[in-house]
Amino acid sequence: xxxxxxxxxxxxxxxxxxxxxxxxxxxxxxxxxxxxxxxxxxxxxxxxxxxxxxxxxxxxxxxxxxxxxxxxxxxxxxxxxxxxxxxxxxxxxxxxxxxxxxxxxxxxxxxxxxxxxxxxxxxxxxxxx
Amino acid sequence: xxxxxxxxxxxxxxxxxxxxxxxxxxxxxxxxxxxxxxxxxxxxxxxxxxxxxxxxxxxxxxxxxxxxxxxxxxxxxxxxxxxxxxxxxxxxxxxxxxxxxxxxxxxxxxxxxxxxxxxxxxxxxxxxxxxxxxxxxxxxxxxxxxxxxxxxxxxxxxxxxxxxxxxxxxxxxxxxxxxxxxxxxxxxxxxxxxxxxxxxxxxxxxxxxxxxxxxxxxxxxxxxxxxxxxxxxxxxxxxxxxxxxxxxxxxxxxxxxxxxxxxxxxxxxxxxxxxxxxxxxxxxxxxxxxxxxxxxxxxxxxxxxxxxxxxxxxxxxxxxxxxxxxxxxxxxxxxxxxxxxxxxxxxxxxxxxxxxxxxxxxxxxxxxxxxxxxxxxxxxxxxxxxxxxxxxxxxx
Numbered sequence: 001x002x003x004x005x006x007x008x009x010x011x012x013x014x015x016x017x018x019x020x021x022x023x024x025x026x027x028x029x030x031x032x033x034x035x036x037x038x039x040x041x042x043x044x045x046x047x048x049x050x051x052x053x054x055x056x057x058x059x060x061x062x063x064x065x066x067x068x069x070x071x072x073x074x075x076x077x078x079x080x081x082x083x084x085x086x087x088x089x090x091x092x093x094x095x096x097x098x099x100x101x102x103x104x105x106x107x108x109x110x111x112x113x114x115x116x117x118x119x120x121x122x123x124x125x126x127x128x129x
Numbered sequence: 130x131x132x133x134x135x136x137x138x139x140x141x142x143x144x145x146x147x148x149x150x151x152x153x154x155x156x157x158x159x160x161x162x163x164x165x166x167x168x169x170x171x172x173x174x175x176x177x178x179x180x181x182x183x184x185x186x187x188x189x190x191x192x193x194x195x196x197x198x199x200x201x202x203x204x205x206x207x208x209x210x211x212x213x214x215x216x217x218x219x220x221x222x223x224x225x226x227x228x229x230x231x232x233x234x235x236x237x238x239x240x241x242x243x244x245x246x247x248x249x250x251x252x253x254x255x256x257x258x259x260x261x262x263x264x265x266x267x268x269x270x271x272x273x274x275x276x277x278x279x280x281x282x283x284x285x286x287x288x289x290x291x292x293x294x295x296x297x298x299x300x301x302x303x304x305x306x307x308x309x310x311x312x313x314x315x316x317x318x319x320x321x322x323x324x325x326x327x328x329x330x331x332x333x334x335x336x337x338x339x340x341x342x343x344x345x346x347x348x349x350x351x352x353x354x355x356x357x358x359x360x361x362x363x364x365x366x367x368x369x370x371x372x373x374x375x376x377x378x379x380x381x382x383x384x385x386x387x388x389x390x391x392x393x394x395x396x397x398x399x400x401x402x403x404x405x406x407x408x409x410x411x412x413x414x415x416x417x418x419x420x421x422x423x424x425x426x427x428x429x430x431x432x433x434x435x436x437x438x439x440x441x442x443x444x445x446x447x448x449x450x451x452x453x454x455x456x457x458x459x460x461x462x463x464x465x466x467x468x469x470x471x472x473x474x475x476x477x478x479x480x481x482x483x484x485x486x487x488x489x490x491x492x493x494x495x496x497x498x499x500x501x502x503x504x505x506x507x508x509x510x511x512x513x514x515x516x517x518x519x520x521x522x523x524x525x
């Protein structure tokens with residue numbers, strides 16, 4: 001069902017954990033569904049370190065792992081632009097009906113960035129619809 | 130480092146084919162390939178083998194050979210019993226009673242009939258998954274034509290009070306069907322005495338170490354229901370279609386082996402099951418689903434809080450353990466099984482459910498291995514879960 005890359009990120013997820021002194025923390029999920037919490041250490045507008053915790057299926061866990069890998073070292077603007085499709089592509093594809101499981105990563109990243117912006121006294125970025 | 134091991138603990142899903150069973154089938158896959166309806170010798174050999182299998186099934190069920198009809202499996206048997214009864218008695222009434230925890234092979238035909246103008250009552254169950262015979266009786270109406278209650282539940286293993294429900298059905302002259310797919314080899318059946326009030330009973334070969342694609346419907350002598358498969362005159366004109374001879378032969382052998390010494394077999398399985406149960410219950414925040422005693426000997430069903438079932442199943446698979454879960458993730462939302470919902474497992478806990486079903490593939494070493502791997506795997510997923518706080522206390 002899942003490809004090798006997804007299974008690798010599921011069995012050996014990168015960046016699992018919490019950062020106690022995080023500069024931005026974001027959470028996303030749906031009731032009775034996947035839930036992700038992300039912690040960012042930010043320096044000079046760049047994500048210096050990132051950790052996550054996820055409750056959900058293998059696709060949700062693998063997507064969280066890949067998403068954190070993709071935004072590590074990136075600027076906040078670059079991280080904001082990360083799409084679910086890009087995460088799925090980096091995972092070399094998700095099974096039908098499982099793409100939605102990667103949505104929480106994007107939302108959690110956005111919430112963490114806005115949490116940081118709020119702490120900095122900046123206006124939160126608007127979600128594009 | 131511990132050695133990885135293959136552990137099959139999903140016997141409720143299917144079982145391996147026993148060597149003697151496979152052996153019995155081979156001649157009918159090779160030289161005796163004739164159509165049992167043909168009059169020449171290789172056809173007649175097939176026909177005779179089918180009748181031998183029919184006798185083996187009849188003996189195992191305490192039934193008459195004429196009451197056994199071969200089908201393609203449990204799903205067909207359920208469909209036949211339910212739709213066949215409904216369509217043959219619709220002039221008499223249109224009300225059917227079943228339960229909320231049936232297999233989809235019963236629930237969906239009932240839903241289909243509901244859309245065809247029949248009226249279906251889905252009875253609730255208690256927190257253990259038990260159906261109350263008094264509630265069956267209370268649900269009866271003038272126009273009730275069928276009661277269908279499963280013998281034992283495939284997810285949580287709860288064994289239903291079939292004799293009591295049968296008595297209710299008989300007293301009110303309503304046909305009674307039971308899906309007994311999970312119980313062959315675990316409960317001894319006797320259609321003449323103990324189950325004299327069961328009119329129809331479904332079974333499936335691959336749940337008792339026989340081949341897939343073969344099943345049977347016990348249809349009590351004198352019980353008239355509509356045919357389901359229309360075509361040739363096989364099965365005394367009640368079930369058309371050239372017989373799956375090798376499958377039927379295999380099922381005959383399999384039921385003979387599975388019912389040879391049920392109590393001894395159950396004792397062995399139950400002993401392993403109980404050791405696994407007490408070991409797993411040491412994992413904090415774990416809930417045991419189903420009935421403590423009225424339960425299939427090989428069945429265990431747990432819900433682990435703070436984690437998700439599919440993840441758990443896949444991680445266990447990577448460790449060589451085959452299991453099953455009562456939660457499915459589709460498009461980011463998690464849907465708990467209708468059985469876990471019906472027994473009132475809260476949705477956030479039902480998401481982390483795991484079914485382990487033991488059987489002849491298992492040994493005490495398998496129990497050791499699962500008790501070694503499972504707590505660690507649950508722990509790994511909990512460490513990853515934003516809901517889990519290590520201080521979370523166990524509530525048993």
